[in-house]
Amino acid sequence: MSDRSELISTGKPFSFDKKRDAAFEQLSKRYPTRESLILPALWLTQEQEGWVCQEAIAYIADRIGTFASKVYEAATFYTMYHLRPTGRYHICVCRTLSCWLRGKQEIVDYLRNELSLTPGMVSEDGRYSLEEVECLGHCGSAPVVQLNGEFHEDMDVEKLKALLASLQ
Amino acid sequence: MEEVKILSAKFAIKDAHKLKVAKKHGAYATLDKLFAMAPVDVIDEVKRSGLRGRGGAGFPAGVKWGFLPKDTGKPVYLAVNSDESEPATFKDRYILVKDPHLLIEGIIICSYAIGSHDTYIYIRGEYTTQVKALQAAIDEAYKAGYLGDKVAGQDYRIDVTVHRGAGAYVCGEETALLESIEGKKGQPRAKPPFPAVAGLYGCPTIINNVQSIASLPYILDKGADAYRAYGTEKSSGTHLFGISGHVERPGMYELPLGLPLLEVIDTIAGGVWKGRKLKGVIPGGSSTPVLLPEEAKTVTLDYESMAAHKTMFGSGGIVVLDETVDIVALVKNLIDFYHHESCGQCTPCREGLGWMLKLIKKILRGEGSPADIDLLRELCDNIEMKTVCVLSAACTMPVRSYLDKFRPEFEAYVTKTNASPAGLQQE
Numbered sequence: 001m002s003d004r005s006e007l008i009s010t011g012k013p014f015s016f017d018k019k020r021d022a023a024f025e026q027l028s029k030r031y032p033t034r035e036s037l038i039l040p041a042l043w044l045t046q047e048q049e050g051w052v053c054q055e056a057i058a059y060i061a062d063r064i065g066t067f068a069s070k071v072y073e074a075a076t077f078y079t080m081y082h083l084r085p086t087g088r089y090h091i092c093v094c095r096t097l098s099c100w101l102r103g104k105q106e107i108v109d110y111l112r113n114e115l116s117l118t119p120g121m122v123s124e125d126g127r128y129s130l131e132e133v134e135c136l137g138h139c140g141s142a143p144v145v146q147l148n149g150e151f152h153e154d155m156d157v158e159k160l161k162a163l164l165a166s167l168q
Numbered sequence: 169m170e171e172v173k174i175l176s177a178k179f180a181i182k183d184a185h186k187l188k189v190a191k192k193h194g195a196y197a198t199l200d201k202l203f204a205m206a207p208v209d210v211i212d213e214v215k216r217s218g219l220r221g222r223g224g225a226g227f228p229a230g231v232k233w234g235f236l237p238k239d240t241g242k243p244v245y246l247a248v249n250s251d252e253s254e255p256a257t258f259k260d261r262y263i264l265v266k267d268p269h270l271l272i273e274g275i276i277i278c279s280y281a282i283g284s285h286d287t288y289i290y291i292r293g294e295y296t297t298q299v300k301a302l303q304a305a306i307d308e309a310y311k312a313g314y315l316g317d318k319v320a321g322q323d324y325r326i327d328v329t330v331h332r333g334a335g336a337y338v339c340g341e342e343t344a345l346l347e348s349i350e351g352k353k354g355q356p357r358a359k360p361p362f363p364a365v366a367g368l369y370g371c372p373t374i375i376n377n378v379q380s381i382a383s384l385p386y387i388l389d390k391g392a393d394a395y396r397a398y399g400t401e402k403s404s405g406t407h408l409f410g411i412s413g414h415v416e417r418p419g420m421y422e423l424p425l426g427l428p429l430l431e432v433i434d435t436i437a438g439g440v441w442k443g444r445k446l447k448g449v450i451p452g453g454s455s456t457p458v459l460l461p462e463e464a465k466t467v468t469l470d471y472e473s474m475a476a477h478k479t480m481f482g483s484g485g486i487v488v489l490d491e492t493v494d495i496v497a498l499v500k501n502l503i504d505f506y507h508h509e510s511c512g513q514c515t516p517c518r519e520g521l522g523w524m525l526k527l528i529k530k531i532l533r534g535e536g537s538p539a540d541i542d543l544l545r546e547l548c549d550n551i552e553m554k555t556v557c558v559l560s561a562a563c564t565m566p567v568r569s570y571l572d573k574f575r576p577e578f579e580a581y582v583t584k585t586n587a588s589p590a591g592l593q594q595e
């Protein structure tokens with residue numbers, strides 16, 4: 001497991017843009033406690049910036065009126081919050097049971113060997129990052145790849161090549 | 169052998185996720201009847217239907233609702249479990265995307281029955297397109313007056329909020345799910361108190377799976393007896409089964425409970441793929457003990473038969489293993505998953521699953537001894553039921569079944585001087 005305890009500072013102040021600010025205010029009416037806004041606020045941050053930096057943690061704590069340690073606790077526990085920038089195309093390959101049975105390894109091997117991607121790392125040109133993830137709930141069309149949140153089912157190396165070639 | 173479409177009735181209809189189309193096909197038609205009934209009669213009807221929770225444990229839904237204490241002066245919360253993270257489980261998302269109004273109608277029925285005005289739907293973070301579809305349907309339902317201050321024109325408020333998880337299998341466990349809604353890390357709570365007494369924000373809370381809730385409109389509309397007409401005495405109704413692994417036609421199929429497992433695999437899912445032989449079947453998600461082909465022949469898809477075969481019905485996620493599967497490598501894949509997903513608060517789970525992972529890797533590398541197989545087996549017994557939640561047992565129960573039913577495969581790894589290259593590749 002990669003280290004998920006380290007936060008990165010951008011050295012710049014962080015705040016929600018107009019759209020996330022409005023969304024945050026809307027959400028705050030839906031919960032009886034402010035702490036319940038921690039996960040939604042982390043999502044808004046990630047939507048806006050692509051990842052969660054140290055300044056964002058402090059900002060969220062401030063907005064909610066709680067300790068930064070509580071926001072930090074959630075940000076580090078939940079693995080979908082990126083604590084560093086990802087590649088422009090973030091590729092998640094399911095490594096669990098049904099995908100494993102139906103050939104996920106060939107997909108991972110291709111990404112590793114042909115594109116030199118290492119799970120948890122961003123490629124040098126910043127184009128790709130790779131993550132091996134747990135069951136994505138699409139086991140009936142395994143193996144499954146998620147690219148920037150979009151599901152791609154019944155994958156194989158040929159389809160993956162075509163998918164990557166179709167990207168900007 | 170045929171599919172029965174109760175939950176999936178609208179799945180094939182174009183745009184059935186949209187309110188207009190859904191309504192044309194009967195969505196929200198039960199609400200007049202609902203509000204004319206007393207809440208306790210709704211609970212009774214659900215009890216009589218025999219509906220059991222579809223999240224994995226199979227607890228009778230109506231009975232659970234009956235555990236709510238009366239008149240506490242506190243709000244009652246409904247939490248809908250849409251975490252769907254148990255490997256090989258992929259059924260709830262079809263409801264979220266293809267017929268989200270069925271879920272919302274079910275939420276209204278359940279809320280009214282239990283006296284709840286606030287629902288949180290906990291959906292796994294990976295379900296990106298699914299959360300959009302669900303939220304769009306909720307927005308439509310608000311606009312049309314099916315949610316909000318006056319549900320269907322009645323003096324009854326229901327607000328529904330979608331809460332996104334962010335990649336933690338353990339948050340499917342009901343109390344971890346509540347912690348996660350409260351903004352904390354997903355660490356299960358010690359029980360008792362049970363959520364029905366002290367759940368979300370310390371208030372009485374009912375947690376039900378998406379499929380359980382989506383089963384309610386049919387029960388209310390057609391009645392408990394019509395629902396009971398499907399399935400068996402103790403396992404009534406239909407279930408969305410997900411069939412994956414080595415079959416010709418993997419996918420999601422709605423079937424009545426009680427059908428013979430092997431026949432379902434052969435007829436519905438097209439049988440073992442590539443003309444290969446069957447090696448084993450995982451009957452209900454990765455945490456359920458494996459069945460050998462001869463067991464798969466006699467077991468039926470219901471809670472009683474699975475228990476009689478010393479396994480579990482689980483979440484209806486059937487995985488077919490063909491003759492080429494390296495069981496030792498499969499067990500490593502399983503342990504890896506549960507170890508990775510341990511929330512870390514119990515030592516037997518956090519450390520124990522770590523030791524199990526080390527041992528299985530050692531065996532796979534061909535460096536193990538027969539004593540390591542015994543130790544792995546012993547660890548299973550020592551970890552199980554000594555932890556706050558059953559995530560640890562979700563790992564040890566299946567692992568024990570593979571050790572007991574496929575022992576020679578583990579032995580081959582420790583007696584050969586070289587491990588099978590297949591196994592090494594799987595690392």
Ligand SMILES: Cc1cc2nc3c(=O)[nH]c(=O)nc-3n(C[C@H](O)[C@H](O)[C@H](O)COP(=O)(O)O)c2cc1C
Pocket residue numbers: 220221222223224225226227229249250251252253254337338339340341342343375376377378380381557558559562
């Ligand atoms: C580790 C673990 C993971 C679970 N994951 C899920 C899940 O993803 N979805 C679900 O509905 N239930 C899950 N459950 C079961 C829930 O704790 C709970 O029993 C269920 O949501 C209750 O709903 P039901 O009675 O309608 O089945 C999980 C349980 C455990 C111990």
Ligand code: SF4
Pocket residue numbers: 338355356509510511512513514515517518555556557558559560
């Ligand atoms: S058994 Fe494992 S997942 Fe469950 S509470 Fe204990 S450490 Fe957490």
Ligand code: FES
Pocket residue numbers: 094095096097098099100134135136137138139142143144255256257
């Ligand atoms: S095992 Fe890969 S999506 Fe479920």
